[in-house]
Amino acid sequence: xxxxxxxxxxxxxxxxxxxASIMISGFGDAxxxxxxxxxxxxxxxxxxxxxxxxxxAGETGIAALMRANRVRKVICSFPRQAASHHFDAxxxxxxxxxxxxxxxxxxxxxxxxxxxxxxxxxxxGYGTMLAQGKETREIDGRHYVLEYPIHADFAxxxxxxxxxxxxxxxxxxxxxxxxxxxxxxxxxxVQVAEIVxxxxxxxxxxxxxxxxxxxxxxxxxxxxx
Amino acid sequence: xxxxxxxxxxxxxxRDIPEGAYxxxxxxxxxxxxxxxxxxxxxxxxxxxxLLGMGPAPEPEDIDWELINAGKQPVTILPGGSYFHHGxxxxxxxxxxxxxxxxxxxxxxxxxxxxxxxxxxxxxxPAVGGAMDLAIGARDVFVMMDLLxxxxxxxxxxxxxxxxxxxxxxSRVYTDVAIFDVGPDGAHVIExxxxxxLDTLRALTGLELTEA
Numbered sequence: 001x002x003x004x005x006x007x008x009x010x011x012x013x014x015x016x017x018x019x020a021s022i023m024i025s026g027f028g029d030a031x032x033x034x035x036x037x038x039x040x041x042x043x044x045x046x047x048x049x050x051x052x053x054x055x056x057a058g059e060t061g062i063a064a065l066m067r068a069n070r071v072r073k074v075i076c077s078f079p080r081q082a083a084s085h086h087f088d089a090x091x092x093x094x095x096x097x098x099x100x101x102x103x104x105x106x107x108x109x110x111x112x113x114x115x116x117x118x119x120x121x122x123x124x125g126y127g128t129m130l131a132q133g134k135e136t137r138e139i140d141g142r143h144y145v146l147e148y149p150i151h152a153d154f155a156x157x158x159x160x161x162x163x164x165x166x167x168x169x170x171x172x173x174x175x176x177x178x179x180x181x182x183x184x185x186x187x188x189x190v191q192v193a194e195i196v197x198x199x200x201x202x203x204x205x206x207x208x209x210x211x212x213x214x215x216x217x218x219x220x221x222x223x224x225x
Numbered sequence: 226x227x228x229x230x231x232x233x234x235x236x237x238x239x240r241d242i243p244e245g246a247y248x249x250x251x252x253x254x255x256x257x258x259x260x261x262x263x264x265x266x267x268x269x270x271x272x273x274x275x276l277l278g279m280g281p282a283p284e285p286e287d288i289d290w291e292l293i294n295a296g297k298q299p300v301t302i303l304p305g306g307s308y309f310h311h312g313x314x315x316x317x318x319x320x321x322x323x324x325x326x327x328x329x330x331x332x333x334x335x336x337x338x339x340x341x342x343x344x345x346x347x348x349x350x351p352a353v354g355g356a357m358d359l360a361i362g363a364r365d366v367f368v369m370m371d372l373l374x375x376x377x378x379x380x381x382x383x384x385x386x387x388x389x390x391x392x393x394x395x396s397r398v399y400t401d402v403a404i405f406d407v408g409p410d411g412a413h414v415i416e417x418x419x420x421x422x423l424d425t426l427r428a429l430t431g432l433e434l435t436e437a
Contacts, residue, residue, distance in 0.1 A: 027274040027311075028297040029290060053311075080352035088350060100351050103273065104315030104358030111312045124319060124358045127392040129343075143392075172308055173275045174291040179310040207310070 004166040005195060005216045009039035012189045012217040016040055016154060019072075021049040023110065023155040023181040024062060028054065031174035033158040033191045034061045035219055040156070046070045051110070051152055053103060053177060055079035055087035063087070071096055075150060077103035102130060105147055107180060113149035114183025114212075122147050155185035159208070161194040166213030167206045168192070175207065182212040189215045226420035228401045234369055236261040238327055238399050241367070242268055246324040247317070249273065249359060252296040254369050255327035271323060273314050273355045278306025295355065315355070318362025326363030328356070330370045330395075332385045335412040335432060337395040339368065340387035353390075360391030372400035372429060379430040381405060381412060402426070406437055413437035 006012045013036060016022075022040070026032030040048075041064060048071050055074045056062030065071055066086035074096060079087055090096040101109065102124045112120050121144035125131040135146040157178040160171040168190060170178055182188045195218050229237065231254050239261035242248055247269045250256050259281070262268050270279040272294045279294060280301035288299040302308075317323055332340040342356040343349065360366060370380055381398060397415075398405040403426055404416040414423060415437045427434050 028293065030274070030293055031291070078352045078354040080350040091350060098351075100353055102353050102357040103311070103355040104319055104362070107311040107315045108319075122319070123361050126361070128357060128389045130353065130357065170308075172289065172291040172302075173272070173293060175308055175310050176275050177311050180312045 003164045004210070004213060005162075005164050005218070007217075009035050009191070009217055010042065012036065012191075012215050013039045013043050016043055016045040018045055019047045020045055020154060021051065021152040023152040023177070023185055024050060024052040025155070025157040025176060025178040025181050026052065026054070026061070027173065027176040028057070029061070030172070031158050031170070031176045031178055032061045033156045036156040036189060036191050036217070037061050037065055041065060041068050041070065047072045049073040049075065051075045051106075051150055051181075053077055053106065054081060055084055055098075057081045057083040066090060066096070069095070073097040073099065075099040075101060075106070077101055077106050100130060106150070107177070109147055109150040110177070110180045110184045113151045114180060117149060119146055119148050121145065150184065152181075152185040153187065155181040155188040157182050157188060157190045159190050159192050161196050161201065162190060162192045162213070162216040163196050163198045163201055163210075164216070165198060166190070166210030166216055167201050168208035168210075168213060169201055169205060170207055179208045182208050187214045188212055189217070191217050191219050193219055226402070227418050229418060230401070231257060234399055234401060237404070238367060238369055239263075241397075242325060244268060247271055247277075247322060249318070249323050249326045249363065251326065251328040251359065253329050255329060256294075256296065258327055258369075271314075271317060272300070273318070273359070275309050275311065275314050276300070276302060276306065277309070278303040280306070315358050315362075318355075318358045321362065321364060323363040325365045325367060326359045327367045327369055328359060330368045330380065331387045332380050332382050333368050333370070333395050333398050333407060334382055334385050335407055336409060337393045337407045338385050339366070339390045339395050340385040342390045343388040345388050356390050360394045365397070366395045368395050368398045370398070370400055372402050379432070381407075381430050381432065383432060405434075411435075
């Protein structure tokens, strides 16, 4: 019997190694797997590369990872926010490297990794400083920039519900990067509000099929299955 | 001369959005356009964080932090609305499915180049978000901005000096004193507020403006 459900957040992230690259779902707080991130902080992995839309704001989630000085590099589209002080301070001090990627290119590069593509030509960013030094090509009269896939060792994703095969459904705009990050990482770890019986999720509405998911962990309080 | 305030400008932009249009309203002043869209017409608002058919702000007791817009403000979803992931969301833009995008700007060139993401200040922490995707993705990009900076410099320019967001992507510029079409043929004035003249606009911008 295959059961991807693990008992605790700590167990879910136990094998995270120093230097790992980690995709983290979420747009702002919506869809951000704050509890899994807390578990990573407790687990101790450091020198991490974080791939996410933001670089953390306030005191929880990615900001907490920043505050704990676990992050070496951030690949994101929008690091600067009203309360991104933990990132800002480390970036200004030269302690954290930033690769700034337009949001749609971030999504497309993550999708390219999940789909096994070697690279993509994207029109976004052409002629701007974010495309400087990159290969370009004109195709049917439109200009494109060559961009490479973004792979990761781990994806930390928040979803609404899962079954023991790892099938996922999301909630509202908390879906954001979850489905594409789940496809792009070697190991995808998902925190969910609810674990349901196999067969309880309508196959017509499953957003992430279990093939893309390795571990599922329930947010506390743990539901009974 | 009667300059248009933000509300008047938002209302004016809204008049140019037809029924059936798929529209993305940028963060900041463009968001106000939603307040002036006709209630009796189906106009589809897209929010790039994964929502189509976006409705107005909720009552305080109905706020759901998993139902927010790209500016991370609580919103609602209309009957017929849908949720989708970021890959699909940006395919809607890049793939040319969004009809109109309304954005703010630091500068727009007479040929439609847009600068709206970075002042170029060396100590600024850069953040781009979806700006570059929005700029090149929508079929029509409308810019909403004051014509002049606080220090009196024209934001409609021959060539942008701020870092670019996209090349030749803006089609129309709505300002507090006039509306311009921009593109390969340069900038043409299509509307002016009462009391404004073409000569005054030429003086303010330093550009060879013509009337459309």
